[in-house]
Amino acid sequence: MEPHVISNVVVVLVLLAGFGIAAFVRRNRMWNDALRELWRRRPVAIVVVAIYAGVALLDSAAWMGGVESGEDVVAAHEAKSVLDRLFLGTQEKSYSAPFADAEFYGGADLAHPGSHPFGTDILGRDVLYLTLKGARVALLIGGLTSLIAIPLALLLGVSAGYFGGRLDDAVFFLISTLASIPGLLLLIALIMVMGQSTFSVCIALGVTSWVGLSRVTRGETLKLRELDYVKAARALGVSQLRILVRHILPNLMHLVIITFVLMFSGLVLSEAILSWLGIGVDGSWGQMIDQARDELTRSPIIWWNILASGTALFGLLLAVNFVGDALRDILDPRTLRDQP
Amino acid sequence: MLAYVLRRAAYGVLVVLGVLLLLFVLFFQIASPDDVARRALGEKALPEVIEQWKANHGYDRPLWPWQDFSNNMLFEHYRSMLTFDFGRSDADDVVITERLRQGVGPSLALTLPLFVAGISVGIVLSLFVAFFRETYIDRVGVWLCVLGMSVSILLYIMGGQLVIAQWLRWFPISGFDPDPSVVGRFLALPLVIAVLSGVGGDVRFYRTVFLEETNRDYVRTARAKGAGEIRIMARHVLRNALIPILTRVVVAIPFLFMGSLLLESFFGIPGLGSITVDAINGNDFSTLRTMVFIGALLFIVGQIATDVSYALVDPRVRFS
Numbered sequence: 105m106e107p108h109v110i111s112n113v114v115v116v117l118v119l120l121a122g123f124g125i126a127a128f129v130r131r132n133r134m135w136n137d138a139l140r141e142l143w144r145r146r147p148v149a150i151v152v153v154a155i156y157a158g159v160a161l162l163d164s165a166a167w168m169g170g171v172e173s174g175e176d177v178v179a180a181h182e183a184k185s186v187l188d189r190l191f192l193g194t195q196e197k198s199y200s201a202p203f204a205d206a207e208f209y210g211g212a213d214l215a216h217p218g219s220h221p222f223g224t225d226i227l228g229r230d231v232l233y234l235t236l237k238g239a240r241v242a243l244l245i246g247g248l249t250s251l252i253a254i255p256l257a258l259l260l261g262v263s264a265g266y267f268g269g270r271l272d273d274a275v276f277f278l279i280s281t282l283a284s285i286p287g288l289l290l291l292i293a294l295i296m297v298m299g300q301s302t303f304s305v306c307i308a309l310g311v312t313s314w315v316g317l318s319r320v321t322r323g324e325t326l327k328l329r330e331l332d333y334v335k336a337a338r339a340l341g342v343s344q345l346r347i348l349v350r351h352i353l354p355n356l357m358h359l360v361i362i363t364f365v366l367m368f369s370g371l372v373l374s375e376a377i378l379s380w381l382g383i384g385v386d387g388s389w390g391q392m393i394d395q396a397r398d399e400l401t402r403s404p405i406i407w408w409n410i411l412a413s414g415t416a417l418f419g420l421l422l423a424v425n426f427v428g429d430a431l432r433d434i435l436d437p438r439t440l441r442d443q444p
Numbered sequence: 445m446l447a448y449v450l451r452r453a454a455y456g457v458l459v460v461l462g463v464l465l466l467l468f469v470l471f472f473q474i475a476s477p478d479d480v481a482r483r484a485l486g487e488k489a490l491p492e493v494i495e496q497w498k499a500n501h502g503y504d505r506p507l508w509p510w511q512d513f514s515n516n517m518l519f520e521h522y523r524s525m526l527t528f529d530f531g532r533s534d535a536d537d538v539v540i541t542e543r544l545r546q547g548v549g550p551s552l553a554l555t556l557p558l559f560v561a562g563i564s565v566g567i568v569l570s571l572f573v574a575f576f577r578e579t580y581i582d583r584v585g586v587w588l589c590v591l592g593m594s595v596s597i598l599l600y601i602m603g604g605q606l607v608i609a610q611w612l613r614w615f616p617i618s619g620f621d622p623d624p625s626v627v628g629r630f631l632a633l634p635l636v637i638a639v640l641s642g643v644g645g646d647v648r649f650y651r652t653v654f655l656e657e658t659n660r661d662y663v664r665t666a667r668a669k670g671a672g673e674i675r676i677m678a679r680h681v682l683r684n685a686l687i688p689i690l691t692r693v694v695v696a697i698p699f700l701f702m703g704s705l706l707l708e709s710f711f712g713i714p715g716l717g718s719i720t721v722d723a724i725n726g727n728d729f730s731t732l733r734t735m736v737f738i739g740a741l742l743f744i745v746g747q748i749a750t751d752v753s754y755a756l757v758d759p760r761v762r763f764s
Binding site for chain 1: 455458459462463466467468471474475566590591593594595596597598599602605606610699705706720721726727732733735736737740743744747
């Protein structure tokens, strides 16, 4: 299947999941109250995260055609996202400063003077456009990684905690083995052996990050399985699977959500380091920051590229960190408090 | 006590063997010797050339014991790692052990002061913030911590190099000289940047530890008998909070030997971090897996040391 079709399917799925979760939350007392409280405490951060998510979705819905093949013949035969279409025909030839009328080095006239609020990069691409495109990459990293890490962590953590015995020993051994390899080194090793691609970066991040979540869910399951309502369910002859799904899992969901939100900023920061090592994801903010290494040594320096990508990265992480902290306070005042 | 130490050490050995198995699967099964050879020689290398390269680097044996019990890569992998005979680099045939020996010094020169400075700055600042708990100072402090944690370390490094080294010219941009009289000039900037980038997360962690302690009964008792707030923080709270702080710190000690990937590479310090980065850029798999193994080994040793010292202090751990 072509990439832009997959991307469109993902957009639909994300929107459907959003509506599904909203419908569930409206009917569920506890989650309804928690989210209301979150909105009351951190309105700005939530709006910021929503804007990033909106930009990411705008850059994900793509289709062919509708582009006049003027200056760029190839462009008419590529799938273009909504965001791509908004920035059509902003191409320049080289660096230009924010709102400049001429190129930064040499001073040749621009094709679209004064129209680049964050300037253009070495290939003449609008930096605002590239920065907005980075939002999709960042959320893709967080989303895909959690799709890999959370099911794995829940499956292993919960079954180890609930069934105990040999299974628990095996899972615990796996966790200690993976946890004893320094995170960044394991990440690098995984990407190096799999070959660099967006997917392998996410798999590597997933493999390195499920361990922490798994440890939390295992510990909590150990506690939950001794609780009276679980014992009562067992005494009434409820099947193991049903106990797990109805009685254990829902009581773990808040931990999963908090851990994931708190994990998110770590994932994006790790990707920035990977980009700098040359094994990151194409089009990420980390890659833009990495490019700025050369740009900062030029004279006069190119500062708008790193400023735009750095600020975009910082803004998203700050908002996510604030939301994560507030969520932890609201949903779970005790269990996760000691965690750094 | 001896039984506990032995049990703990035995489990550590088991984990080391597990790590080695994982590394073998990654570096020999997933990235097969053919892949490694092709990455070193280029996609279009002739089969004979690849076979020759594999033979030269000792990758020409069957992988698993069930293919050839007396002569296989798995046993050879375990043997070489466990005897610290890491062989030669895939990229330039340098003996890896030799290269590691040269890299440890510069790495320690950077990480040891960093370790001490990081902990002391973190503890002092968090004590300060915890002392003013539930006031504006506390709130602004936590806010600054979250702010600091949201900035990529790449930005700290590049910004520091640009402003302090390039514009203000206080320190050299990068470089290293083992001569003790001038080495400080080269290490000062990475040190400051590393402390700055790590202080947010540290202060936030230590602060929660301190606040946890300030709610305990003994603090109330100390206050009731008339001890001042500063005395309570410095003598009572700090001492009791040292246990969770020590766990975080002791586990970090082994990593001092590993150096810092980013700092060393940005500032041109020829330590183990730089070696790792070179290995990544040069597709040098043998050096890379050695570094991963050493990192894991040091971490496991550090963990055992923490657990044993824990058991020494707290008898409850021994019998659980």
